[in-house]
Amino acid sequence: MKSPKDIQIIGTEIAILWQDGTEDYFPMAFLREFSPSAENMGEVDILGNVHGGTPGVKYPNVSVTGWEFMGNYALRFEFDDGHATGLFSYDYLEALRERIKIWTA
Numbered sequence: 090m091k092s093p094k095d096i097q098i099i100g101t102e103i104a105i106l107w108q109d110g111t112e113d114y115f116p117m118a119f120l121r122e123f124s125p126s127a128e129n130m131g132e133v134d135i136l137g138n139v140h141g142g143t144p145g146v147k148y149p150n151v152s153v154t155g156w157e158f159m160g161n162y163a164l165r166f167e168f169d170d171g172h173a174t175g176l177f178s179y180d181y182l183e184a185l186r187e188r189i190k191i192w193t194a
Contacts, residue, residue: 092179093164096156103153103166105182113182119192121148121168123185124175 095106102114122145124130131142148170155167159176167173 091183092161096164098153101152103156113186115182115185115189116193117153117168118148118151119185119189120153120166120177121151121170121172122146122192123188124166124172125177125181126172126175128172128174 091107091109091111093105094108095104097104099114101118102116103120105113105115107113122129127142129142129146130144131139133139148168151172152169153166154169157165157167159165163176163178164182165173165176
């Protein structure tokens with residue numbers, strides 16, 4: 090699992106420089122929309138049913154106000170709408186690369 094070497098806000102995007110030298114640029118609204126929190130995505134019970142959440146809701150004007158490293162595996166972004174409960178594992182951020190191509194198309 091690779092980890093971030095540097096994280097910066099550039100305009101309305103979060104730029105992540107990974108230890109291997111690759112870079113990712115995530116629009117803040119995209120990160121808010123795909124926050125992996127239960128508040129956002131819902132919670133899955135033992136039968137696989139999803140309860141709650143607001144998947145698909147757009148957040149066009151939201152901004153990231155900060156972030157915190159969670160151990161050696163994830164980031165927790167803080168958004169200006171008060172949301173701060175999603176833990177973005179490094180693997181999840183890597184998986185979001187494919188989604189962002191569709192999201193920005």
